[in-house]
C-alpha cells in the first residue's frame with residue numbers, strides 16, 4: 001500500500017513538472033494556436049464539415065440565426081429530431097406558441113430531401129472585460145451545422161434557402177398581421193426605421209365581404225395566382241409585384257377589401273400617408289424599408305397629391321408645397337427635393353419598386369377620373385376593381401353575416417325577398433348603409449330587420465324622387481330667369497335689365513349683395 005502511494009506521488013510530481021514545463025515552453029498564445037491547428041487537422045481529416053451561424057454578425061443581428069431558430073422550432077424539424085430539449089415561448093403580437101432548441105442542446109434534422117443535418121446550439125458567457133461601443137448580450141449564441149462533406153455541394157445552399165423560406169412562413173403564421181404607418185413624417189425610430197407598427201386585427205375576410213360571388217372569386221384567384229407565381233414572374237422577367245386600384249363611392253368596402261386581402265394572403269400592410277412624405281427620395285427610402293409579402297396601400301390617392309398630368313396641368317397653388325413648384329414637374333433639378341407624380345410612378349413601377357419581392361400595391365379612390373392615366377396603366381395598377389352600390393347577391397351575404405340567414409331561407413319567401421331584390425336593383429344604397437340598418441335592427445328579429453331594409457330602400461327611392469323633382473324645378477326656374485335676361489322688355493339693354501333684376505328684384509338678393 002505504501003509503495004502505491006509513493007508511486008502515485010512521484011507520478012503527480014512528474015505531471016506537475018511537465019505541466020509547468022508546458023506553461024513555460026508554450027505560452028497561452030502558442031497553446032491557442034496549437035488547439036486551433038488541432039481543430040483544423042480534425043476538420044481536414046473528418047468526413048463532416050461544420051458551419052457556425054452566430055447570433056450577432058459584426059454589428060447587426062444575423063438573419064440566418066433567427067431563421068434557423070424558427071426553423072428548428074417547426075414541427076417538421078422537431079419531429080425528425082433524435083431527441084432534443086425544446087424551449088417554449090410566445091412572442092409579442094403572436095397568437096400562438098413557438099418552441100425552439102434550448103441552450104447547449106442538439107438536434108438531428110432528416111427532413112430535407114433525405115439528407116442528415118446535425119445542429120448544436122452553443123451558448124457561451126461573454127467575457128466580462130470585453131469592450132464594445134454598443135450594448136451586446138451577456139451570452140454569445142450560435143448554431144453549428146454539421147453535414148457530410150460529400151453532401152455539401154448538393155445540400156448546403158438549397159437547405160439554407162429552405163430554412164429561410166420555412167422561417168418566414170412560420171413567422172407569418174405565428175404572428176398576427178402588422179399594420180405599419182409613416183404618420184410621424186420623415187423622422188426615424190431609435191432603430192432607424194421610418195415605419196411604426198401596431199398589430200393588425202381587422203376581422204374582414206372574403207367571406208364577410210359583400211361582393212358579387214363571381215367577382216370575389218376572380219379577385220381571390222388573381223391573388224392566389226400572384227402568390228404562387230414566383231417562377232412565372234422570374235421566367236417572364238417581370239418584377240414580382242401586382243397593383244390593384246379600388247374605386248367607388250364611400251362606404252362600398254374598399255378599405256374592408258384591403259383588410260380581407262391581407263388576411264387572405266397573411267401579408268402585413270404598409271399604410272402610406274403620402275401627405276407626410278415630402279420628397280421622392282423619402283418615398284424611395286420608405287419603399288426600401290418595407291418587407292416582402294406585404295401590401296402597400298395609398299388610400300384616397302386623388303386627395304393625397306396633385307395627380308394631374310405632369311406637364312399639361314400645373315398644380316393648383318395650395319398643393320405646390322407638395323410638388324415643390326413647376327420646375328420639378330418638368331423634370332427640373334429640384335426633382336429630388338420634392339414629391340412628384342413621377343416619383344410616385346417610379347415608386348410603383350420603377351427600378352426601385354423591385355428592391356423587394358412579392359409585394360402588392362393597392363390604391364383607393366372615390367374619383368377615378370381625377371387620376372393620371374400613367375398611374376393606372378397595367379404594370380402599375382394591373383387590376384381595376386369597381387366597388388359599387390349593394391347588389392342583391394351582396395345583400396344576401398350581408399344578411400347571412402348580420403342576421404344568420406342560410407342560403408335556403410331566401411327560397412322560402414312570401415314575397416319579401418322578391419321585393420327586396422326589386423328595390424335594390426332600382427335604388428342605390430351602399431353596403432355600409434345596409435350594414436348600419438342591419439346592425440341597428442337585428443335585435444328586432446330577422447324578418448323585421450329585412451323589412452327595415454326594405455323601408456330604408458323605399459325611403460331612399462321617395463327621397464331620391466323628391467330630390468329629382470326639386471332639382472328639375474330649380475333647373476326650370478334658372479332657365480326662366482336666363483330667358484328673361486336674354487329678352488329685354490320695352491327696348492332696355494341687357495345691362496339695364498340685369499341691373500333691374502339685381503337692384504329692383506327680390507330683397508334677398510339685394511341683401512346678399514350688400515353684405516358682400
Ligand SMILES: Nc1ncnc2c1ncn2[C@@H]1O[C@H](COP(=O)(O)OP(=O)(O)OP(=O)(O)O)[C@@H](O)[C@H]1O
Nearest residue numbers: 208209210249250251252253254255256431432435
Ligand atoms: N362590401 C362590403 N362588405 C361588407 N361590409 C362592408 C362593405 N362595404 C362597406 N362595408 C361596411 O361599411 C363600413 C365602411 O366600409 P369601408 O371603410 O370598407 O368603405 P370604403 O369604401 O373604404 O369607404 P371610403 O371611400 O369612405 O374610405 C365597414 O366597416 C364595413 O363594415
Ligand SMILES: [Mg+2]
Nearest residue numbers: 254255256299
Ligand atoms: Mg376607406
